[in-house]
Amino acid sequence: MDSIPIDSTDAPINLWWQRDDLSFHHDRLFLGQCDLSELASKVGTPAYVIRAPRVLEKLNSLHSAFDKAGLDHRIFYAIKANRSPKLLTYLASQGLCGADVCSPAELIQALSCGFPEEDISFTGTSLSSQDINTLAKFDRLRINLDSLSALERMGQASPGREIGIRVNPDIGIGYTGNEMLQYSGIEATKFGIYLDRLPEAIALAKKYDLKIVRVHFHAGCGYLNRELNQLADVIAASKAFTEALPDLRELNIGGGLGVPHTKDDTLLNLDRWAEVLADAFSGSKLKIAVEPGDFLIKDAGILLTEVTYIEQRKDIEFVGLNAGFNLAMEPAFYGLPCEPVPTYLSRNETRNFTLVGNVNEALDKWAVNHPLPAPEEGDVIALINAGGYASSMRSDHCLRGDVKEVLLLK
Ligand SMILES: Cc1ncc(COP(=O)(O)O)c(C=O)c1O
Numbered sequence: 210m211d212s213i214p215i216d217s218t219d220a221p222i223n224l225w226w227q228r229d230d231l232s233f234h235h236d237r238l239f240l241g242q243c244d245l246s247e248l249a250s251k252v253g254t255p256a257y258v259i260r261a262p263r264v265l266e267k268l269n270s271l272h273s274a275f276d277k278a279g280l281d282h283r284i285f286y287a288i289k290a291n292r293s294p295k296l297l298t299y300l301a302s303q304g305l306c307g308a309d310v311c312s313p314a315e316l317i318q319a320l321s322c323g324f325p326e327e328d329i330s331f332t333g334t335s336l337s338s339q340d341i342n343t344l345a346k347f348d349r350l351r352i353n354l355d356s357l358s359a360l361e362r363m364g365q366a367s368p369g370r371e372i373g374i375r376v377n378p379d380i381g382i383g384y385t386g387n388e389m390l391q392y393s394g395i396e397a398t399k400f401g402i403y404l405d406r407l408p409e410a411i412a413l414a415k416k417y418d419l420k421i422v423r424v425h426f427h428a429g430c431g432y433l434n435r436e437l438n439q440l441a442d443v444i445a446a447s448k449a450f451t452e453a454l455p456d457l458r459e460l461n462i463g464g465g466l467g468v469p470h471t472k473d474d475t476l477l478n479l480d481r482w483a484e485v486l487a488d489a490f491s492g493s494k495l496k497i498a499v500e501p502g503d504f505l506i507k508d509a510g511i512l513l514t515e516v517t518y519i520e521q522r523k524d525i526e527f528v529g530l531n532a533g534f535n536l537a538m539e540p541a542f543y544g545l546p547c548e549p550v551p552t553y554l555s556r557n558e559t560r561n562f563t564l565v566g567n568v569n570e571a572l573d574k575w576a577v578n579h580p581l582p583a584p585e586e587g588d589v590i591a592l593i594n595a596g597g598y599a600s601s602m603r604s605d606h607c608l609r610g611d612v613k614e615v616l617l618l619k
Contacts, residue, residue: 291600296506385431447460461500465501
C-alpha cells in the first residue's frame with residue numbers, strides 16, 4: 210500500500226477500529242489490499258468479505274502467547290463461527306489449528322474441507338441417539354460429552370474409547386457481563402455436567418470402560434481484558450473436576466475470547482490472558498486446548514451493504530441498507546454493538562443516523578444515532594466485525610438471505 214492511513218484526528222468519524230489491514234487510503238476503505246467499494250461494484254451487495262491472512266495472524270498471536278507462557282497447547286477453530294468451505298479448506302491447509310465442531314454435519318464439513326479426524330474436537334449438546342451412533346463411528350474424533358445420558362449412550366455404542374467430559378464450572382463470562390452471552394452462572398444451564406454429578410459421570414465411564422482424558426468447559430462469549438479476573442475464577446472452579454480425574458491429559462477451556470466492538474473496548478491482551486492460564490497450570494502435565502471462533506474470525510470479516518434510502522421521520526434521519534438483521538443476527542439477538550463504516554470517506558457534513566435493514570421486523574436496526582458523513586443512495590457501507598456468527602447464523606427470512614461470499618487471500 211503506497212499511501213498512509215488517514216490520521217484519526219482529521220477523520221470525520223471515530224476510527225477506533227482502524228488497523229494496518231483495515232483502513233482508509235485516499236479516503237477509500239481497504240481490507241488488506243482490497244478496495245472495498247471497488248469490490249462491491251464487481252461482485253454486488255450484500256456480500257460477506259473475509260480476509261484469510263488476518264485469521265492466520267490471530268492464530269499465530271495465540272500460539273506465541275501460549276509459547277511465551279510456556280504452555281503445551283492446541284488450538285481448534287470453532288467452525289460454528291464461520292463454516293465457509295473456502296475458509297475451512299484454507300485453514301486446514303495451513304496446519305495452525307484443528308477444528309472444533311458441534312454437530313455431526315459440522316464434523317462432515319470439517320473432514321470434507323481437509324481437517325484430519327484426529328485434529329477435530331467435538332462438543333455438542335442435546336445429542337440424539339442418531340447423533341451418538343454417527344459420532345461413535347469416528348474413533349479418532351476427540352469427543353467431549355456434556356451429559357450423563359450422552360455418556361451412557363456413547364458407552365453402549367463405543368465402549369472402551371477415550372472421551373472428554375464437558376463440565377459446568379457454575380461461573381459464567383461474557384462481553385461486558387452481557388448475561389445472554391454467558392453459558393454458565395447463577396441459574397442452571399444446559400451446558401455440561403455440574404460438580405455434584407461428577408461421581409455419576411465417573412461411574413458411567415467405569416461401567417463402559419471409557420477413559421476420561423479431557424475436561425472441557427465453555428463459560429461464555431466475547432470476553433476482553435476487563436473480564437480476565439472472571440476467567441481466573443472459572444479456571445479455579447474447573448480444578449475440582451480436573452483433580453478428580455486421574456487419567457486426564459488435557460483441559461479444553463472452550464472459546465469465548467472476544468474482539469472490540471466499540472471505541473471503549475481494548476484488544477484482548479493475549480500475554481495477560483496466557484498468564485492467567487499459566488498461573489493455574491504451569492507445572493501441571495495438562496495440555497491446554499482452546500477453541501476460539503470469534504477471536505479468530507470476527508474482525509477478519511465485513512458485510513458489504515448498499516444504501517437504499519435516506520429519509521427523515523420525526524426527529525430521526527434513517528438510512529436504509531440492502532441487508533437485514535437476518536444476515537448478521539448478533540446485534541438484534543444479543544444487543545452486540547454494530548459499527549457501520551463508509552467505504553468512501555466523503556467530506557459531507559457528519560450527522561447522526563439510524564441505520565436499518567430490508568427485513569419487515571421492528572428489530573431490524575443496525576445502529577441508532579450513529580455518526581456518518583451524510584451518505585447518498587447507492588453508497589456502499591461496510592458493517593465491520595461480520596466475520597463470525599454472521600454468515601453461519603443467517604436466515605432466509607423474507608427471502609433476503611441470498612448473499613455473495615468472498616475470501617481475500619491478501
Ligand atoms: C463449546 C463451544 N466452543 C467454542 C465456541 C466458540 O465460541 P467463541 O466464538 O465465542 O470463541 C462455542 C460458542 O458457542 C461453544 O459453544
